[in-house]
Structure formats: C-alpha cells, structure tokens
Amino acid sequence: MQDLLYFFQQLVNGLTIGSTYALIAIGYTMVYGIIGMINFAHGEIYMIGAYTALITITGLATLGVTWLPLVLIVALICAMIVSSAMGWAVERVAYRPVRGRHRLIPLISAIGMSIFLQNYVHLAQGSRNIGFPALIHGGFTFGSSDTFQAQISYMQITIFITTLICMTALSVFISRSRTGRACRAVSQDLGMANLLGIDTNRIISATFVIGAALAAVAGLLLGMYYGSIDPLFGFIAGLKAFTAAVLGGIGSIPGAMLGGLILGVGESMTSGYLSGEYKDVVSFGLLILILLFKPTGLLGKPEVEKI
Amino acid sequence: MLVLENVHTHYGKIEALHGVSVEVNQGEIVSLIGANGAGKTTLLMTVCGSPQASSGSVFLEGRDITHAPTASIMRSGIAIVPEGRRVFSGLTVEENLHMGGFFNSKAEIRKSQDHVYELFPRLKEREQQRAGTMSGGEQQMLAIGRALMSKPRMIILDEPSLGLAPIVIQQIFEIIGQLREEGITVFLVEQNAHQALSLADRGYVLETGRIRLHDTGANLLANPDVRNAYLGG
Numbered sequence: 001m002q003d004l005l006y007f008f009q010q011l012v013n014g015l016t017i018g019s020t021y022a023l024i025a026i027g028y029t030m031v032y033g034i035i036g037m038i039n040f041a042h043g044e045i046y047m048i049g050a051y052t053a054l055i056t057i058t059g060l061a062t063l064g065v066t067w068l069p070l071v072l073i074v075a076l077i078c079a080m081i082v083s084s085a086m087g088w089a090v091e092r093v094a095y096r097p098v099r100g101r102h103r104l105i106p107l108i109s110a111i112g113m114s115i116f117l118q119n120y121v122h123l124a125q126g127s128r129n130i131g132f133p134a135l136i137h138g139g140f141t142f143g144s145s146d147t148f149q150a151q152i153s154y155m156q157i158t159i160f161i162t163t164l165i166c167m168t169a170l171s172v173f174i175s176r177s178r179t180g181r182a183c184r185a186v187s188q189d190l191g192m193a194n195l196l197g198i199d200t201n202r203i204i205s206a207t208f209v210i211g212a213a214l215a216a217v218a219g220l221l222l223g224m225y226y227g228s229i230d231p232l233f234g235f236i237a238g239l240k241a242f243t244a245a246v247l248g249g250i251g252s253i254p255g256a257m258l259g260g261l262i263l264g265v266g267e268s269m270t271s272g273y274l275s276g277e278y279k280d281v282v283s284f285g286l287l288i289l290i291l292l293f294k295p296t297g298l299l300g301k302p303e304v305e306k307i
Numbered sequence: 308m309l310v311l312e313n314v315h316t317h318y319g320k321i322e323a324l325h326g327v328s329v330e331v332n333q334g335e336i337v338s339l340i341g342a343n344g345a346g347k348t349t350l351l352m353t354v355c356g357s358p359q360a361s362s363g364s365v366f367l368e369g370r371d372i373t374h375a376p377t378a379s380i381m382r383s384g385i386a387i388v389p390e391g392r393r394v395f396s397g398l399t400v401e402e403n404l405h406m407g408g409f410f411n412s413k414a415e416i417r418k419s420q421d422h423v424y425e426l427f428p429r430l431k432e433r434e435q436q437r438a439g440t441m442s443g444g445e446q447q448m449l450a451i452g453r454a455l456m457s458k459p460r461m462i463i464l465d466e467p468s469l470g471l472a473p474i475v476i477q478q479i480f481e482i483i484g485q486l487r488e489e490g491i492t493v494f495l496v497e498q499n500a501h502q503a504l505s506l507a508d509r510g511y512v513l514e515t516g517r518i519r520l521h522d523t524g525a526n527l528l529a530n531p532d533v534r535n536a537y538l539g540g
Contacts, residue, residue: 178409185395185406192393195355196406197381197457 005143009150010272011265016156016225018264019163023218024241025248025256026170027087027211033187033251034207035099040110041090042215043238044117049083049216050223050233051125054132068135072220079216086117087212088205096201114238121231129230132223159221166217167257170210174253179206187251236280243287249300258298262286308333308461308492309354309385314363316346316353323349325516326363331461336483336493338503338524340537341513347496348390350513351465354494355387356380368460382410386459390466392450396439400430403438403449407456416456423452426482444475451482461492468499480506500537504528512537 024046031039056078060071094113098105139153174180186193186203194200222237223229240263248259266286267279290297309331316324323346331337341347353360354367356377365373372380381387386407395403404423408416424431427448433441438449447467454462464483468476480502486493497503504510507524512533520527527533 178405181398181402181405182409184398185402188395188397189393191357192389192395193406194357194377195381195387195389195393196409196453197378198406198409199378 002143002148005148005150006272008142009148010268012150012152012156013272014265014268015261016159016264017268018244018261019160020218020222020225020260021237021241021244021264022257022260023163023166023214023221024237025244025260026167026253027215028242028245029248029250029253029256030183030187030207030211032245033253034183034190034204035095037095037103037106038110038242039090039095039208039211040107040238041094041113041117042087042211043234043236043241044114044121045083045087045090045212045234046215046219046237046241047121047229047231047234048086048117049079049212049219050132050229051121051219052082052216053079053220053223054130054229057133057135072135076217076220079220080213083212083216083219084209087208087215090117091205091208096204118231118235125231127231129228131228132226134224134227136224155225159225162217162221166214170214170253173210179203183207240283243283246287246297247290249297252297252299252301255297255299262298308335308368309494310364310366311350311354312364312366314350314353314360314365316349316358317361318349318358322361323516324353324360327513327516327518329511329518331492331494333492334487334490335508336487336495336506336524338495338497338500338507338510339513340497340500340503340510340527340533342536343498344515345513346516347513348465349516351387351463351494351496354380354385354463382457384460385463386454386457386461387463388447388450388454388465388467390469392443392446394438394446394449394453397437399435399437400441400449401434403453404430404456407453409457411457415458419456419458423455426455426485427452444471444478447471447475447479451479455486459491461494462486463494463496465496466498467495468497468502476502500533501528504533 027042028039031037053075056075057071060074065071090113094109095106098109134155136155136158139151141149141151143149174183182193182198182203183206186200190200244259244263245256247263248255263283263286266282270279270282311327311329313326313328314324315322315326327350339347339350352358354365356372356375360373364371367383367385395406404420405416408419429445430448430452433445438446451467467479483493483495484506495503495507504524504527510522510524510527511518512520520530520533
C-alpha cells in the first residue's frame with residue numbers, strides 16, 4: 001500500500017511537470033511543422049512569460065488587488081499578450097529575413113535571439129533569482145500520518161486543469177477553425193497554400209503567436225510551482241520541452257503532448273526511485289535513444305518523397 | 308484575359324524562359340505543349356508569380372501582375388491545378404475543398420462544393436476521407452475541384468493527365484471541356500499533345516524556353532513538324 005502511494009505520488013508529480021513541458025513543446029513542434037526550423041528562442045519566450053506574470057502579480061498586489069482568481073487571470077492574460085508579442089517580433093526580426101536560406105542560418109539566428117533575450121532580462125530584471133509567490137496553497141493528502149503520505153497540491157491540480165483546457169482549446173482550434181485548417185495545410189505544403197491565395201506569412205506569424213501564448217501559460221504555472229525564477233529559467237525548460245517535442249515526433253501536436261507527459265513521468269520516476277541528480281541524464285538519454293532508433297519520434301510520420 | 312509579353316524567367320543564374328509571349332483570350336481553351344524541360348511549368352508558375360519574371364510583363368485582365376506577390380495574384384480570379392496535384396494529403400476531401408474556397412463566404416463555399424460534387428460524384432462519396440489515401444485519379448479530381456472552389460474566371464492546369472489511367476484521362480478532359488461551357492477560360496499544359504490540341508481553340512509549342520509555333524489547335528494537329536515531334540509521327 002505504501003509502495004503504491006509512493007508510486008502514485010511520483011506519477012502525479014511527473015504528470016504535473018510533464019503537462020507543462022507539453023505546453024512549451026507545442027510551440028517548438030508547431031513552428032517546426034510549418035517552417036522546418038527549431039525556434040531556439042522559445043525557452044526565452046516562456047521565461048519572459050514567467051517574468052511578465054510575476055511583474056503583473058506584484059503590480060496588482062501593490063494596487064491592493066488580492067482576490068486570487070482575478071490576480072491569476074490578469075497575470076495569465078498579461079503574460080500571454082507580452083509573450084505573444086515577443087514571439088511575433090522574434091519571427092519578424094530574426095527568422096523571416098533569413099527564411100529559405102541554408103538551414104543553419106535560421107538556427108544561428110535563433111540561438112542569437114535566445115542569447116539576446118536572456119541578457120536583456122538579465123539587464124532589466126537582474127541576474128539573481130526572484131521569489132515567485134505560490135498563491136495557491138494546500139492540497140489533498142492520502143495515507144495515514146505514521147507512514148508515507150501522498151500529496152496532491154491544489155497547485156498541481158491547477159496546473160493539470162489549466163494545461164488540459166489549453167490543449168483542448170488548441171486541438172479544437174486546429175481541427176475545426178478556418179485558421180487552424182490553414183495552419184495544417186501550410187504545414188503540409190506551404191507553396192500550394194500560397195497558390196490558393198493564402199498569405200502564408202500571416203499563418204506563420206499566427207503559429208509563433210499561439211506557441212508563445214501557450215509558453216506564457218506554462219511560465220506562470222511553473223513560476224508558481226517552483227517558487228522562483230531567474231533569467232536562465234527558460235534555458236533548461238526549453239531544452240526539456242524540445243526533447244519532449246522530438247520524443248513525440250517533431251511536427252506532431254499530439255506527439256508534443258505525449259512526449260511531454262512521458263518525459264515528465266520519466267523524470268519524476270528517476271528522482272523518486274534513483275536520485276534527482278539523474279533525472280536530466282534520463283531525459284537527454286531518452287532523446288539520444290529516440291534519435292538513434294526512431295528519429296521520427298513516437299507519433300511523427302516519416303517524410304515521404306512523393307513522385 | 309492573360310497576356311505574357313516577352314517574359315524572361317530565371318532560376319538563380321539559369322534562364323528558363325527566353326522571351327516568351329503568350330495570349331489567352333476570354334472563354335478560350337489554350338494548350339501549351341512541349342517536351343520535358345521545355346519550360347512549360349516555369350511559364351505557368353511565372354503567371355502565378357512564383358518565380359517572378361525577371362523581365363517582360365504579365366497582365367491578367369489588363370492588370371500588370373508581373374511583380375505582384377503570389378497570394379494576391381491567386382486571389383484575383385485565377386486558380387491553378389499544379390503539377391503533381393499537390394492535394395493536402397493529411398486533410399479530408401472536404402477540408403481540401405474548403406481550402407480552395409478560403410476567401411469565400413460560407414454560403415458561397417456550400418454552393419461551390421455542391422457544384423464540385425456534381426462534376427465529380429466520386430469526391431462526394433469520399434468527402435470525409437483523407438486526400439492522401441485516395442487514388443491518383445481521385446486526387447486529380449480533388450485538385451481540379453479545389454481550384455474551382457474559388458470560382459475562378461480562369462483556370463490553369465499543369466499536366467492533369469499525367470500518370471492516370473486512360474479512362475480517367477478521358478473523364479478529366481471531358482470536365483475541362485465542360486469548364487469552357489461554364490465560361491471559365493482554360494490554360495492547359497499537357498504532354499498528351501493529341502488530346503490537348505483536339506480540345507483547344509489555340510495552341511502554343513514551347514521548345515527550350517522559346518515559343519516555336521502558335522496556331523489554332525486543329526492546324527497544330529495537322530502540322531507535320533508537330534506530328535513528328537509530339538504526336539508520334
């Protein structure tokens with residue numbers, strides 16, 4: 001019973017973290033699906049989302065606004081707006097001018113953008129880590145007090161429900177809406193979509209904006225979950241989400257969701273049964289394995305050369 | 308309707324079209340024939356602005372579109388059925404059609420869709436099927452249907468018969484004849500020269516980036532040079 005509770009605890013922790021990885025991974029996978037490049041500045045967009053949320057929460061507290069749902073929703077909306085604007089601007093400034101060149105050129109441009117944004121936040125907000133108020137306290141406890149107790153915090157539940165809502169909304173948007181259909185068409189054959197009169201640049205911008213907005217949601221949630229943020233906050237999360245995207249099959253949105261959850265659970269199981277020190281080894285080991293044995297990822301489709 | 312004046316087109320440093328002039332009048336079917344690599348597809352794609360002509364001019368209904376972006380050209384009453392069909396393989400038949408009518412209202416889409424299903428009843432049967440799982444002929448029907456969804460005044464077809472069974476080719480050419488009756492101007496590129504010229508009001512013969520011959524479809528069919536080169540003697 002106790003072992004089961006312990007396992008359950010690790011599973012809950014893993015799914016919590018994994019669902020936020022998935023949120024960030026969607027941004028990588030959508031951009032890759034459409035223009036075939038890895039947006040290495042995506043982790044920074046997420047970090048900026050977390051900072052914006054923190055600034056908004058602090059600002060609201062100064063104004064005396066303390067009603068929790070209002071604070072969270074305002075922080076969420078501000079973070080999404082600022083991150084989306086950033087995602088849009090990054091594409092315009094750093095990617096569009098070099099689109100269609102050799103693949104390495106946008107990649108270098110992306111890494112440059114990532115370094116620039118990190119240092120910008122260093123300068124603007126300082127390089128020390130800043131405490132992020134938890135805001136959501138308490139939770140459910142399972143098991144008797146003299147043995148191991150499994151805990152699901154309200155924070156974890158919030159993370160889970162929020163990501164679930166975001167992903168459902170995204171899935172409906174992609175599969176049902178007119179713009180979502182255009183996104184899928186553009187990702188399959190950009191040139192043909194252009195030949196149907198579709199302004200593919202606008203669809204590409206929309207992809208960056210959607211990815212950035214979801215990353216901002218993850219920024220707020222993980223900021224609260226971890227309790228502190230710093231300008232390097234986006235770096236490791238970005239790498240993990242990228243791993244999740246590759247794991248699930250880069251270019252596939254369900255793949256990004258699945259990859260995120262697998263990675264999160266894998267990490268928490270490693271922490272729980274082995275040691276926390278090994279969790280990054282496991283995630284990046286998983287990345288290497290998948291690249292070696294199934295480079296298209298779990299749900300990715302191999303590229304077929306059509307005649 | 309469509310006028311190309313002394314158009315030169317480059318791919319990088321290589322010139323693929325060396326000063327081509329072509330005219331397609333309202334309500335006509337004009338066929339462009341030529342061997343592989345003659346520049347037929349390049350000519351059609353230059354009309355669509357991808358790539359753009361490096362010199363010369365392209366006019367669509369009197370408007371100079373030589374330097375217009377592809378997306379805006381394709382929204383001005385012209386539609387293309389490209390080489391290799393290029394249906395969106397992961398989208399359903401219906402979704403593909405809706406992509407074709409992207410800029411029309413829901414009511415217009417509904418109407419065009421019914422019309423396309425009338426022309427190609429097979430597409431109606433496959434409405435919810437992914438385009439990539441269909442046969443070549445069905446995909447070609449879908450590509451034509453998708454082009455019709457925007458209610459174009461002119462349609463460009465690039466090798467619509469390529470790789471299809473004879474019975475399907477017959478059907479495709481019948482549909483092309485039907486398009487003319489609906490008042491749609493047709494600019495057709497074909498390797499299947501006999502069919503293309505029989506159907507056409509006028510034809511052009513393109514050889515290594517230059518127009519060699521230009522005459523009515525019937526005259527070209529009777530021309531001994533054309534017979535030797537493109538109709539198997």
